[in-house]
Amino acid sequence: MKKALVGSKNPVKIEAVRQVLYPEFSVSGTAAASEVSDQPFSDVETREGAVNRARHVQKRADIGIGLEGGVQAEENDIYLVSWGALTDGTGTWTAGGARILLPEHIAAMLRDGVELKTAVDHYSQLTDTHQNEGAVGILTAGRVDRTALFHHVVSLLYGQWLHQTGRRF
Ligand SMILES: O=P(O)(O)OP(=O)(O)OP(=O)(O)OC[C@H]1O[C@@H](n2cnc3c(O)ncnc32)[C@H](O)[C@@H]1O
Numbered sequence: 001m002k003k004a005l006v007g008s009k010n011p012v013k014i015e016a017v018r019q020v021l022y023p024e025f026s027v028s029g030t031a032a033a034s035e036v037s038d039q040p041f042s043d044v045e046t047r048e049g050a051v052n053r054a055r056h057v058q059k060r061a062d063i064g065i066g067l068e069g070g071v072q073a074e075e076n077d078i079y080l081v082s083w084g085a086l087t088d089g090t091g092t093w094t095a096g097g098a099r100i101l102l103p104e105h106i107a108a109m110l111r112d113g114v115e116l117k118t119a120v121d122h123y124s125q126l127t128d129t130h131q132n133e134g135a136v137g138i139l140t141a142g143r144v145d146r147t148a149l150f151h152h153v154v155s156l157l158y159g160q161w162l163h164q165t166g167r168r169f
């Protein structure tokens, strides 16, 4: 079986990739440096983190996948953003996920330098939300959780790869 390696140990990221790639690929995750801030603060930085993670892990698998969460400011608002990258060593494909407005209480903590996962745990009075429903799950009353958000991103990545390398339309 071909091997896909995810550049993270976060179970929600690995599960999102497994849902899309298994059984065509075996799927596992390992720590990989994003080489960006722990809290990426723009689409550019978040995308770069995803690409770096994917490239680092691809050397140990057939395809490498990087998924990165971040935030992007628009006027006075801050949005949660998600980016993904897939590389097979010959090319790299990228895609972004849905974005959602962060409540002002969370946005204010981010402006003070607090990491999103800490702000969301504080806001929700829960723990380890980033490895479970995620900010998006909390903010949508469970309608869209973090696995579902990354699932969509991974489908976009895998679909692009099939389209351009497998010539499937
Ligand atoms: O172990 P890794 O793969 O690093 O997983 P992570 O949960 O830290 O996720 P990211 O590094 O991709 O996310 C960057 C920051 O944004 C936070 N974040 C992003 N999306 C989130 C979400 O849906 N819920 C909670 N925190 C989120 C995350 O916890 C980090 O503080």
Ligand SMILES: [Mg+2]
Residues within 6 Å of the ligand: 038
């Ligand atoms: Mg992280």
